[in-house]
Amino acid sequence: MSLGRLFRSPEAVAGFAILGLLVAIALLAPVLFPGDPLAIAGQPLTRPFQDWTLPLGTDRLGRDVLAGLFHGARTSLAVGLAAAAASILVGSVVGTVAGFAGGLVDEVLMRITDAFQTVPGFLLSLALVSVVGPSLGVVVAAIALSAWTGPARIARAEVLSIRERDYVASARVIGMHPVEIAFREVLPNALPPVLALSSVIVAAAILTEAALSFLGLGDPNRVTWGGMIAEGRAVLRSAPYLSVIPGIALVLAVLGVYLAGEGVVEGTAAREGQA
Amino acid sequence: MSTLLQVEGLSKRYRRGNQEVAALDGVSLSIAPGETLALVGPSGSGKSTVARILLRLVEPDAGRISFNGEALLGLRGAALRAIRANLQMVFQDPMAAFNPRATVAGLIDDPLRIHGIVGRAERPRAIATLLERVGLATELAGRRVHEISGGQRQRVAIARALATRPALIVLDEAVSALDVLVRADILSLLAELQRDEGVAYLFISHDLGAVRAIAHRIAIMDGGRIVEQGEAATVIAAPASATGRALVAATPELPVFKETVS
Numbered sequence: 001m002s003l004g005r006l007f008r009s010p011e012a013v014a015g016f017a018i019l020g021l022l023v024a025i026a027l028l029a030p031v032l033f034p035g036d037p038l039a040i041a042g043q044p045l046t047r048p049f050q051d052w053t054l055p056l057g058t059d060r061l062g063r064d065v066l067a068g069l070f071h072g073a074r075t076s077l078a079v080g081l082a083a084a085a086a087s088i089l090v091g092s093v094v095g096t097v098a099g100f101a102g103g104l105v106d107e108v109l110m111r112i113t114d115a116f117q118t119v120p121g122f123l124l125s126l127a128l129v130s131v132v133g134p135s136l137g138v139v140v141a142a143i144a145l146s147a148w149t150g151p152a153r154i155a156r157a158e159v160l161s162i163r164e165r166d167y168v169a170s171a172r173v174i175g176m177h178p179v180e181i182a183f184r185e186v187l188p189n190a191l192p193p194v195l196a197l198s199s200v201i202v203a204a205a206i207l208t209e210a211a212l213s214f215l216g217l218g219d220p221n222r223v224t225w226g227g228m229i230a231e232g233r234a235v236l237r238s239a240p241y242l243s244v245i246p247g248i249a250l251v252l253a254v255l256g257v258y259l260a261g262e263g264v265v266e267g268t269a270a271r272e273g274q275a
Numbered sequence: 276m277s278t279l280l281q282v283e284g285l286s287k288r289y290r291r292g293n294q295e296v297a298a299l300d301g302v303s304l305s306i307a308p309g310e311t312l313a314l315v316g317p318s319g320s321g322k323s324t325v326a327r328i329l330l331r332l333v334e335p336d337a338g339r340i341s342f343n344g345e346a347l348l349g350l351r352g353a354a355l356r357a358i359r360a361n362l363q364m365v366f367q368d369p370m371a372a373f374n375p376r377a378t379v380a381g382l383i384d385d386p387l388r389i390h391g392i393v394g395r396a397e398r399p400r401a402i403a404t405l406l407e408r409v410g411l412a413t414e415l416a417g418r419r420v421h422e423i424s425g426g427q428r429q430r431v432a433i434a435r436a437l438a439t440r441p442a443l444i445v446l447d448e449a450v451s452a453l454d455v456l457v458r459a460d461i462l463s464l465l466a467e468l469q470r471d472e473g474v475a476y477l478f479i480s481h482d483l484g485a486v487r488a489i490a491h492r493i494a495i496m497d498g499g500r501i502v503e504q505g506e507a508a509t510v511i512a513a514p515a516s517a518t519g520r521a522l523v524a525a526t527p528e529l530p531v532f533k534e535t536v537s
């Protein structure tokens with residue numbers, strides 16, 4: 001895909017710019033702020049732009065807000081990507097098995113998918129984290145637990161159409177095992193529309209992680225934007241910047257991921273339209 | 276004459292909406308080792324249904340198939356996959372019959388790997404031999420299927436079918452989508468492979484010109500039944516059935532290139 005097509009709309013350009021910034025921030029966090037972002041760095045409640053060593057000020061405990069922002073980007077991005085990858089992996093395997101096997105297997109798997117889809121996703125995540133306890137891995141699993149159903153449905157629909165193609169018949173004719181047909185011949189060709197979902201899933205996962213952290217269910221050993229917003233809530237009137245700054249970061253990150261994803265999908269569609 | 280394939284009383288009905296269509300209604304035929312039987316007939320007469328049932332892609336409602344002395348319709352799972360080495364198919368549209376992500380080498384490697392024809396180390400050599408066998412340059416091995424021509428694709432399909440040295444290859448309109456010159460090349464390749472390897476063909480086609488070039492016997496289908504069977508030359512010269520006469524009448528005479536000397 002040429003870059004020209006990717007950057008055809010201003011929204012996509014903005015999306016990639018924000019996403020690039022987010023990734024750079026996440027990668028640079030340990031370089032620019034090598035210390036523990038949870039350590040006390042200065043006077044509590046230093047306002048932004050007062051002290052050049054603490055450009056965005058400090059929170060109630062005197063922790064560096066800018067360092068928190070950088071390390072929080074790392075957490076958000078890592079959780080978002082890991083949760084999306086897990087959702088897409090689980091969803092496409094379930095969808096492929098359901099669509100390819102058909103019959104009772106399909107029926108059972110799709111009823112399970114329905115069940116997961118009926119329960120509000122955030123409740124599901126909340127329940128898992130409160131039962132198992134908050135850690136980064138559990139948060140990722142909790143988000144994936146509710147997010148895999150979308151990929152599963154799309155993968156299944158795609159597999160239903162692919163399994164009637166001649167190349168699947170040809171694979172059967174040469175004696176390929178059905179498991180190999182499902183995962184080597186069918187699944188890779190069913191992936192593109194599933195992958196088109198990934199930006200939406202990453203964006204939603206970043207939000208869910210923030211919401212869990214806001215409720216105190218994030219990994220306690222990590223800085224998260226959601227946790228920072230929650231921290232600032234107690235002093236919302238006197239020091240609104242403590243909630244507003246990570247809040248803006250969150251909105252921008254979600255927007256950037258979403259716009260960049262749309263840009264990729266549109267760019268791909270444009271290429272297929274021209275072919 | 277020994278038989279390789281014996282099909283008896285094959286019937287298949289499809290439900291379309293609330294009415295049933297008889298796609299096949301008691302089809303019987305047989306093929307001897309190394310023989311080509313052409314299956315011809317108008318569109319919708321059931322030819323592809325016969326092919327798909329033979330390859331166990333579709334289950335018939337009734338009938339028996341004996342292949343190499345085994346009851347083909349009773350086979351399942353690993354036993355069915357194993358017999359597929361001996362019973363292959365070439366589809367009409369190789370572009371649709373190949374995984375769009377596959378490479379030429381990968382397509383030919385599949386049957387070699389699945390049936391353990393040659394060890395992993397010797398497979399590249401075996402793939403090259405098969406490519407040469409069907410008249411393709413071995414440099415094509417790394418290409419993807421959309422990077423080669425239609426005629427080359429059909430040769431790859433033949434190499435893939437040939438890899439396990441099957442006793443029977445079903446060719447469903449395998450040359451119909453090719454232009455005339457490429458079609459002639461593929462037909463002569465098929466005839467050559469038959470001579471060398473003794474493979475039998477079930478050659479499904481609309482095209483009596485192609486049939487005349489390659490088939491020993493012809494079975495004419497119409498409405499899910501076989502309406503006429505016989506030696507290829509005899510049937511084409513003097514078809515006994517109305518369908519046969521219509522097919523012969525619809526086949527354009529081959530153009531004559533030689534000059535008349537007065």
Ligand SMILES: Nc1ncnc2c1ncn2[C@@H]1O[C@H](COP(=O)(O)OP(=O)(O)OP(=O)(O)O)[C@@H](O)[C@H]1O
Nearest residue numbers: 289290291296298317318319320321322323324325
């Ligand atoms: N999956 C299906 N569902 C319903 N009807 C079908 C199906 N497959 C085939 N048929 C019907 O069965 C009949 C025979 O079809 P078949 O494809 O075997 O014909 P054919 O001789 O191969 O035709 P063509 O020369 O056009 O390829 C047709 O009436 C067709 O519409």
Ligand SMILES: [Mg+2]
Nearest residue numbers: 322323324447
């Ligand atoms: Mg057909």
